[in-house]
Amino acid sequence: MKISYNFHGLRGNLTTRIAVRRQPFRRRTVSRLHGEYWKVFTNQWLIGGQIMSEELDIKHEEHDRGGRYFAEVKGGTAELTYDKVRKNVINVHHTFVPPESRGGKIAQTLVEKAVEEARTNDTRIIPQCPYVDKLFQRRSDLDEVRAI
Template structure:
């Protein structure tokens, strides 16, 4: 069973972590400052690649951002590419 969990430290740095059967197989590294969520890196373990998990991490992050009225600074190449590829889907949360 898969689940995505936001895990942050006291400085509001951390990641959306993807767990499958309690094994961490993916992460989207982020930090939150004021009303900005910065995405630094997205990675899925080789054995979990090609199954849409990066997109699931992206969907979880965007839902969190919208629920908390934040904007996204997409420094991660994957997230930035998705924002550029689908601008209508992300324009409300994209801090350009």
């Protein structure tokens, strides 16, 4: 089944481009698609993967040097790991979401859980992970827990 399109010079089959290009389309381009093509198109391309329809069951494991927030998702375990730098400072250095579950704001939910607990425990966060750092740069409400 082919859906031909032309988007900023890209021409081809929609189903082959879903895996290759993950750029949002402009509204006028999307409005040309109808019926079930629209459903496939919005779920896999515009939104960028699965939509989180249910609440994640986020668990927290902690040990003397660090810990992790994790949740079981489609394809495996999504996690955010951190190290304890000082008594009230943690260094978030890694986030991972399995490829099958990417695009559903799962990593963002893990970061928000870490921030929520940091606020509760009066802890500061060093966002060493590139994803977490970008999220902290975009959202000014996270500045109060940022360590540097």
